[in-house]
Amino acid sequence: MIAPPKPDLVTVNIDGKEIAVPKGTNVIEAARLVNVDVPHYCYHPKLSIVGNCRMCLIEMGMPAVDPATKAPIMDPATGKQKINWIPRPQIGCGTNVSPGLHVKTTSPMVKDAREGVMEFLLINHPLDCPICDQAGECKLQEQSTGYGRGYSRFVEQKNVKPKRTQLGPRVTLDDERCILCSRCIRFSKEIAKDDVLGFVDRGSYSTLTCFPGKQLANNYSLNTVDICPVGALTSTDFRFKMRVWFLKQTNSIDTETSVGANTVVWSREGQIYRITPRRNDDVNDTWMPDSGRELFKALKAPDRLTSAETVDALVARAAEVFKQGPVAVVGSGRSSVEEQFLTKKLAAALKATTALVSRVGQGDKLLVSADKNPNVRGALVTGLIAALPSQKLTDLAASIDAGKVKVVVSVGEDLAAAGLTAAQLAKVAIVYLGTHANATSAAAKVVLPTLSVFEKNGTFVNQQFRLQKFAQAVPGPQGATNDLIVLAKLAAAAGATVASDLGSVWKLLAAEIPNLAPITYANLPETGLLLDATPFAALPFVEGETLHFKPAVAGAAVAAKA
Amino acid sequence: MNLKPATLQSIDEVITHYPVKRSATLPLLHLIQEDIGYLPPDTCEWVAAKLELQPINVLEVVTFYPMFRQKPIGRRHIKVCRTLSCALMGGYKTCEQFEKEFNTHRGEVSPDGEVTVDFVECLASCGTAPVVLIDDDLHEKVDCAKAKQLSDQIKAEAKKR
Helix, strand or coil, X not given: CCCCCCCXXXXXXXXXXXXXXECCCEHHHHHHHCCCCCCCCCCCCCCCCCCCCCCXXXXXXXXXXXXXXXXXXXCCCCCCECEEECCCCEECCCCECCCCCEEECCCHHHHHHHHHHHHHHHHCCCCCHHHCXXXXXXXXXXXXXXXXXXXXXXXXXXXXXXXXXXXXXXXXXXXXXXXXXXXXXXXXXXXXCCCCEEEECCCCCXXXXXXXXXXXXXXXXXXXXXXXXXXXXXXXXXXXXXCHHHCEEEEEECCCCCCCCEEEEEEECCEEEEEEECCECCCCECCCCHHHHHHHHHHHXXXXXXCCCCHHHHHHHHHHHHCCCCEEEECCCCCCHHHHHHXXXXXXXXXXXXXXXXXXXXXXXXXXXCECCCCHHHHHHHCCCCCCCECCCHHHHHHHHCCCCCEEEEECCCCCCCCCCHHHHHHCEEEEEECECCHHHHHCCEEEECCCHHHCCEEEECCCCEEEEECCCCCCCCCCCCHHHHHHHHHHHCCCCCCXXXXXXXXXXXXXXXXXXXXXXXXXXXXXXXXXXXXXXXXXXXXXXXXXXXXXXHHHHHHHHC | CCCCHHHHHHHHHHHCCCCCHHXXXXXXXXXXXXXXXXXXXXXXXXXXXXXXXXXXXXHHHHHHCCCCCCCCCCCEEEEEXXXXXXXXXXXXXXXXXXXHHCCCCCCCECCXXXXXXXXXXXXXXXXXXXXXXXXXXXXXXXXHHHHXXXXXXXXXXXXXX
């Protein structure tokens, strides 16, 4: 690999601390590097800079030089070069670093400026913090505490604006709380490419609104709720459900598609309340699709599979079924890397053929890719499959018709949806592992209920061949067992001994798969780790271009030909 | 949008005056208001399509300027100055006189549809206060008597039609 060129570094002085930062960094980001907080509302690292909230005002100066000779002017008192401070505050977000830039973020002028801005912002802000969903994660609250003047001089009437506008199917707007930072407008325009939001009646009654007759209905609308620094934009689903400070945060992965957007799952007492994106500059920046935020609702669905029997009893029954004849294993692109590895072990113990079901849909060029399986590449890396899966199990169907397969083990895949007819399903004995009921679980001889992604630990390999881990947020329901335990017990019943806990499985993975050798579940960074993709470079993957992902040329060329 | 051919021609012409099409938003709105008398509800979509913008971008502009009217006005627009000099010289009384003559209230269309009476800010003729602008004609030293006379004139012309 070619080493990236070293970016031009610029040395700046922030509150007396010298730091070298890349050219083009703004003062807010530079200050962040020396752990200095520059409060801001409208600035967002992934959106354009408008500088309209004025909260990030700082004092700045440049080293003095003699205008005629360009010689540095020294300060006799300190013996250092004199600094010419600009007599007015400047906005930190819109000021890029330049060599020798000096910044003060704690001077009396800056303090005054912040107090002034806070006072103006609070003038028309309603005092409904006690019932506001943003309370606890509200920038206005935090910065009132940190940088406000502490008491109000305002005796006039506050503005009255619409309190509960439905901007779209998922977003509710409280205009009184809005501080007019325009992050949501810029997000809609720049990232979601759906420019429907804007300020009307600009002036003292500036009101955020959708164009009449239009809706903020795109699949990224809830990101506006995440980036809203106050409680103006709220999620209609999460509104008034739970105080955020009671919620436990667990890092997870969006399983909708092979993008693998990083997420945080917010839960309390075994119940998930919401899912929000987690910043990963190499995968999803700070965004995620709305569709991925509703996946947790399936956990409590009425068709969730559970069993009154113990796992051991179910596995014993499955072992009986295995004796009926040749076995085929249908693995899943929705299983974790570890589960796919154990699926491979199970298949080996049963001397079974393996297959995977592909799900191809429409990508949106942002954070939804064409491959609706989150972990097809995991199956390739673990060696569960050697070629890309197809959408229909035609080979398996032929083997069943020919009587070559008597038993099918399906890891969460609905065989009927994958092209097997009811007659074919009736010909074989099915062992089904899964979370939700479907035609296959109904036809199965043995159903082993397992856990969803929110109820277990594991890893996925996304479209970039980035190994990313997810953690258990909530316990699984009674009568459902961790997939790893089920697979290990089935493998044991088939005569192979494999570990069922994540740590031991990773030791096996590291030992057997060179690509995963130095990795353990524990030392995998939260932002993931890129695996070596060269062994799979020739495969015609289905994904098109998405955020931070360009399909490999070879794959794209093959796909174009096909 | 039901615009006159001449207006459509000026619209196409005015767009060429600017390096980016978006800059023509304001002139376009002016031309439409001149033609129709106000900005009908489909203006934003029409202008947005014309300038390759989103309708919300145009709505932001329309709602910012109080002089863009989103509702129809009377056949004539009577604009009475209420800035300091005119206010001191009886601009408010003049306005009330007009309201009484046409049985209307400022900001509304008179029942006969003939006029809309409005207060406006300085018309830059403080020496001859109070002044009134009826459509594009400036009338100076409009006291109550002159206001009545102007009203009668308008009513007479209306009858002739």
